[in-house]
Amino acid sequence: MSEWRRLHPRVIWVDLVRSVLSLLPAVTAIAVFGVDPGAGSLWPLLAVAAAGVLGAAGDAVRWAFTRYRITPSYVERKTGVLVRAHRSIQRDRIRSVDVEGRLRHRLAGLRVVKIGAGQQSAAGESALSLDAVSVAEAESLQRLLLRADAPDAKDAPDTEVPADAGAATEAEAPAGAETGADGPAEVYARFQPGWFVYNMFNVWAYVFAIGVGWGAYWLLTGFGVDVGGFVAGLVSSDGIGWFWTSVLAVLALGAFGAAGLALNYFVEYWGFELARVPGEKGTLLRTRQGLFTTRTVNRDDNRMRGVRLSEPVLWRWLGVTDTQVITTGLSLWSMSQPTAILPRGPRRAALRVAAAALGADPDPLRADLERHPGAALRRRLAWATAATAAAALLLGWLAAAGVVPASTLWAAAALWPVALVAAVVAYRALGHAIAGEYLVARSGLVNRSTVVLRRSAVSTIAVRESLLQRRLGLRTVSVMTAAGTGGYTVPDLAADESLRFADRAAPGLLGPFLRPRDADEPA
Known part of the structure; x- marks a missing residue:
């Protein structure tokens, strides 16, 4: 595949349909409802039409000027019209090859391939993306770029901030062995319809409802519906007044937002499966999910460093838990949340799946945590x-x-x-422990977080104390690693316990500093 190749030409037809659909609301408002094209209320519909047409035209230009190829050492892509960009990624630096299928791509038999190599998100870099290629080409690229003849990923140095990949998440089902296209798979979790209740109650319900309501307001205004007059009638003396209007608005927004988040749960996590599958370089922790947009993410077990369980304070009584892996090669700041291996769900399922993902014996998540002074x-x-x-x-x-x-x-x-x-x-919420090859740290008020980190992955230990901590005999221990957020904190340990914990958390790092002083050494 060393010759230069185009993206699939079928993407042109996808963009043509996209541009036609974006014009429909404005055309309907003008032709069917007789809305004056010069009316100010029509501008949101015209903006949607313009965005759709310009986006489709931009995609067509991108297709015409984009080429890519795979050489024995590099993945290369050329693109751009006025400013040409030639980007290449060394194949031995590739950390992830994820395949995504949006609804319009799936209908056309296309996929988006994202190739990640541990880019620094803060520097504005992103994964090399091929949008769009055929399904067969996407599967071929994924197999080719994850082949074992490239240097093993675990031999390459870790990067502190990983690259974007797809999302991941899943539900509760008995683990078992299955055989799929990629060979035997040990399934840990599948989609659970009943979990929508864990995903519909949070502050994002109001954000979602306000956003949709604002869009609906401009859409209805474009069709001549006087929404403002209806609200003014409720607030007036002949209506229910300010107080009850506000109460009704809060309840309505909350109910609508919760319903929207519940629907989003089904759309985002439909068909979810979390499984461990064999790969060319070892085993992979793979997630598949999505109704309209499908997404597959493979996480190399050689790059796994631990897990993190988070429990929001307002819903802790329900056992609501978010489950993420601590690994290199995946971005923490991506909206698709590639480090999440389960949707928000019950704690018992999170503990089971996280323990299976770690594969450690004894299970560090079951360790008895030591209380703080x-x-x-x-x-x-x-x-x-x-x-x-x-x-x-x-x-x-x-x-x-x-x-x-x-x-x-x-x-x-x-x-x-x-x-x-x-x-x-x-x-x-405070607690800490050393369990086999892992250290465990728990803390947090608004979001209680339990971190399980492999001790061999700790690269730096920091022990510090503030003035108040010094008076109280306390210290804070921070462990740094080239994975996840880059560092995790164990606050307010007893001063003598802090050094013992730090020494056990990273054997050998503090040894030279904790060596007893010889009698003949100067003070």
Whole structure:
């Protein structure tokens, strides 16, 4: 495949259909409903039409000027009209080859291939993407670029910030062996319809509802519907008034947003499967998912460093848990969340799947965590009291200036017990342990996080203490690794325990500094 190749020409027909569909709303509003083309209310529909046509035209130009080839050492792509770009990736630096199929691509028998090589997202780099190739070509590229004749990925140095890939996630099902196109697969989880309840209650429900409502407002306005007049009628004296209108709006937005997130769960995770499959360089942790847009992500087990379980505080009573792997080669900042190996679901399923992904014996997620000293609780209570006092002083100053009424000082009085309870909850979340080849660290108030990290992956240990920690006999231990977020913290350990934990977390790193001093050595 060393000759230069084009993207598949069928993408031209896909773009033609896309441009026609983007014109339909504006054409319908003008031809069927008789909306004046010069009316200001029509501009959102015209903007949609313009975006669709220009996007389709841009895709056609991109197809005409894009070439790619695979050589024994490189993957190369040339693209651009006024500014030509020639990008290449060494094949031995390739970390992921993911295949994505949006609805319009699937209908046309096309796929998008994303080739990642551990790019730095902060530098504005992204995976090399081939949009679009045939299904057979996509499968051929994935097999070719993950072949064993390229240098093993585990022999290449890790990069601290990984590359974009697809998303991943899944549900609860008994693990078992299956045979698929890629050979025997050990299935850990499949799509669970009942899990939508874990994914529909969060703040994004309101963000989703407001966004859709704003778009619906402009769409209805374009068709002559007076939405503003309807709302004004509710607020007026003849209606239900401001208060009940606000209550109704909050309830309606919450219900609509929750329903939207539930629907999004089915669309995003339909057909989900999490399995461990054999690869040319070892085994891969593979996820497949998606109804309209399908996505397949392969994670090399040689690059796996641990797992992370997160439990949001407001829904912790439901056992809601997010499950992610700590690995190199995948971006943490991608909207597709390639490090997630399960959708948000029950804790019992997250523990089972995370343990299967680790494959460690004993299971570090079942280890008994050591509690932190009472001084850690006193530190949190002190910060809660100080924050409440600062809020009270600010409100008092504003009340003295006549900016707010004096009664608002009661807000600070009510805030104090809430802050103290939060401090206790944060303290109860603390815990740490060493379990076999892994270290375990748990902390967090708003989002309690349990991190399980392979000790051999720790590259740096940092032990620090603030003035308050020094007075309380506490220290914070941070472990750095070239995977995940790059570093994980174990706060407020007892001073003597902190050094023992740090030494066990990364054997050999602190040894020279903890060596007993000889009698004849100078002080």
